[in-house]
Amino acid sequence: MRLLTPLLASLLTAAVHAAPLAPVLLWPAGAPGALGDKDHDKPSLTAFLPATDKATGAAIVICPGGGYGGLAGHEGAGYAEWLAQNGIAGIVLKYRLGSKGYRHPAMLNDAARAVRLTRSNASEWKIDPKRVGIMGSSAGGHLASTLLTHFDAGKADATDPVERLSSRPDLGILCYAVISMGPTTHGGSKSNLLGNNPAPELVEQLSNEKQVTKETPPCFIWHTWEDSAVKVENSLDFAAALRKSGVPFDLHVYQKGGHGIGLGAGPHPWAADCLFWLKAQGFTK
Secondary structure (H helix, E strand, O other), X not given: OOOXXXXXXXXXXXXXOOOEOOOEEOOOOOOOOOOXXXXXXXXXXXXXXXXXXXXXXXXXXXXOOOOOOOOOHHHOHHHHHHHHHOOOEEXXXXXXXXXXXXXXXXXXXXXXXXXXXXXXXHHHHOOOOOOEEEXXXXXXXXXXXXXXXXXXXXXXXOOOHHHHOOOOOOOEEEEOOOOOOOOOOOHHHHHHHHOOOOOHHHHHHOOHHHXXXXXXXXXXXXXXXXXXXXXXXXXXXXXXXXXXXXXXXXXXXXXXXXXXXXXXXXXXXXXXXXXXXXXXXXXXX
């Protein structure tokens, strides 16, 4: 019988589900700017932790896609299970949505708080606070790229100890991401995030290919040529901006595959490429 390579074996074990911990509210006393007290008004994190013998100490906050109108499970828990099987804590973010009346900056505030809260739970979750990344697909990729370009160092004098921590991710993974709010954007994501008639300066601010600096973290970016929902130019333009600013990245454009494929049925080759890159970043063994 032909033996599996270690990488293929690790990918195949992704089908084995990691048990998540109970969700943790980002703000137990209520999220700032909350419009009500329903479940969708309460952003939270759900951690999928790797087995002790596999754990690398790294963590990745995951922003599921859904056009800022919903949250796709296969781009949330599905990714988290895959990461956990490969030694990385997958931390799924349930962020506030435009379909529930929220607009920017509520979503960015949720993502920033998610990275801070993950770092604050480093001891309990047995992770390295200096190895916390962010990952997002489609509109979730826009949210991830927004934090990658709009982070802060935290407020040293904050009464809330979580707010004293940096929101800068240590790396980013962008899966067929919406990046721009300009001509190449995804219309539904833009309207859910910014409303129907956003100010030009807001469109500029949230066109993240225009917000990259030398401080932007390294990124793994992938898209498909066949994607008819989110134009591949989003990923190409973001990679070009990273290149211009001297930020390391891995860019993969695959010919085949429609929008929203996630890990696919196999999984898709991007998963192996991503694990190879994550190892180079010190996130996997």
